[in-house]
Amino acid sequence: MFATLHDKLNAVFKKIKGQAKITEDNIKDAVKQVRLALLEADVNYKVVKKFISAVQEKALGEEVLKSLTPDQVFIKIVHDELVNVLGGDDQSTKIKLNPIPPTKIMLVGLQGSGKTTTAGKLAKYFQKNGKDVLLVADDIYRPAAIDQLEILGKQLKVDVFSKRDEQDAVKIAKEAVQHAKSAAKDVVIIDTAGRLHIDETLMEELKNIKEAINPDEILFVADAMTGQDAVNVAKTFNEMLDITGVILTKLDGDARGGAALSIREVTGKPLKFVGTGEKLDAFEPFYPDRMASRILGMGDIVTLVEMAQDAIEEDEAEKLATKIQKKGLDFNDMLQQMKMIKKMGSFESILKLLPGFSGLGNIDVDESNFKRIEAIINSMTPLERTNYKILNASRKRRIAKGSGTSVSEVNKLIQQLQQMNKMMKKFKKQFSGKDKIDKNMLKNLFR
């Protein structure tokens, strides 16, 4: 995500860091480089102009030149301006649930932008938050779109409302909302038809649906890979429908970042969620500050911690922590931890949230290693799993044979466990006396 922009900005910061003395000229040059990096990332030129004038004004003020760490202050100015352009601390990025259910959400956008997949992702998101959801297939032109939503519904165990013989999208939407009311659903998500281009008939249909059901949210789904086109189409949809927000999909691809950085300024509407993959859990609420940190390669520990909290039952984690504190880590714990990590998503997506990893482009993580480790541990006896010190040469040979691996792989795993135990000791020292580990403490640990 945003690898090129990340690299370019970091090159600017590095150059500034290398200067013996920072002068007005250095700063002007750095600002110019930031401007180029943004333009190359396909950010709307008006947005770049505003961004740069804000950075320049702050950077040339007393703040940077008189500071003891001018490079750090400069990075902070760029970071803060990124947060600003992405939406600041505006609370409108959140979906407001209607106090009188169901909350009605209408998804609009061009064909192929990822609307239907996003309908499924949103349903999963609400489901995780304890809401009962109804998905509505309101595309009367493409039966395949109805099939796609029904498959997603089955997968998620979420009800799907569809009427294959009905040719009136407004009628379907109205009936669906009625159905949601009588079935006491909390949220109803309407997947509308897409077109290859904006056309009047489509806009008219969408306006009529809006008028008929009075949605709480009209979310425009945009494909980040299409850059400024996505921004222009969002602008038109907003002018016609007065959308309430944007969901940007395919941020996992090689989107340069232009759409994400421009859409808010150009449409005046907040980005609310981002899609980061084809799977249903590759979906995150959008937070301007976290995204800015990711663009600058500072990682996003807060999202990582939240993913962990989502995936791991508190009870499970607490039990594990107490046991580790008392006895140290054994192979059973290692297996359990791997299961927890797997629940959080792909290892690659987790790594990318860590500081220093986000700018590395595509990280090739061989997930089959996980399987080999599992096989090794599964080939140990219960005693061996809890006490690795008894693993002598003949036991290691037996385990390697049983798991289809080699003795050196078994040795490597033992070393990893020893290493992890060392780390645990370090953590324990750092956090001793504290009853609760909060997100800031974790952030410090990774600095």
Ligand SMILES: Nc1nc2c(ncn2[C@@H]2O[C@H](COP(=O)(O)OP(=O)(O)OP(=O)(O)O)[C@@H](O)[C@H]2O)c(=O)[nH]1
């Ligand atoms: N990599 C990636 N692919 C995505 C993401 N969201 C959707 N896709 C893919 O984009 C393609 C189009 O998605 P759909 O959900 O069918 O798009 P749509 O807008 O509903 O299309 P129509 O039904 O034709 O209007 C599919 O192959 C999805 O798997 C994402 O966040 N990342």
